[in-house]
Amino acid sequence: MSWSERHFGQTNSQENNNPSPQAVEEQMNPGLTGEYDLALREKAAAHQPPSPPEYMGLEGEYDEQGLAKRVVKALDQEPSFDDIESLHITQKGSTIVLEGSAPSEAILTKVKEVAAKVDGTEAVDATQVTVAA
Numbered sequence: 001m002s003w004s005e006r007h008f009g010q011t012n013s014q015e016n017n018n019p020s021p022q023a024v025e026e027q028m029n030p031g032l033t034g035e036y037d038l039a040l041r042e043k044a045a046a047h048q049p050p051s052p053p054e055y056m057g058l059e060g061e062y063d064e065q066g067l068a069k070r071v072v073k074a075l076d077q078e079p080s081f082d083d084i085e086s087l088h089i090t091q092k093g094s095t096i097v098l099e100g101s102a103p104s105e106a107i108l109t110k111v112k113e114v115a116a117k118v119d120g121t122e123a124v125d126a127t128q129v130t131v132a133a
Contacts, residue, residue, distance in 0.1 A: 037119035053120030054094040067091045071115045094122035101130045
């Protein structure tokens with residue numbers, strides 16, 4: 001019995017580690033913008049099986065919060081968002097969920113646009129955000 005089987009109930013069979021090419025391809029849509037992050041996709045492809053876009057970590061590894069982390073990284077690169085501490089970002093599958101409050105509708109719109117451009121984002125949910133008056 002391997003370590004994986006003892007700890008996680010996983011086997012190392014070829015069948016479980018190599019899904020059909022069609023199954024992998026179906027998971028690899030680029031999300032809302034239709035643009036792939038080719039460098040990250042290349043890193044993810046080195047893993048078998050490759051991580052679906054919403055679960056690609058910062059270095060292409062599997063990460064359940066990979067999409068949210070990449071959205072946060074994209075927002076960190078926007079200097080106009082430095083002062084926003086009241087907005088929280090999580091993910092549910094390929095949907096980015098924004099929670100909290102935004103200083104203005106214009107800033108919330110920009111945050112949603114940045115989130116939508118991250119490879120793997122299929123939706124941005126801002127229903128839990130209040131906009132300061």
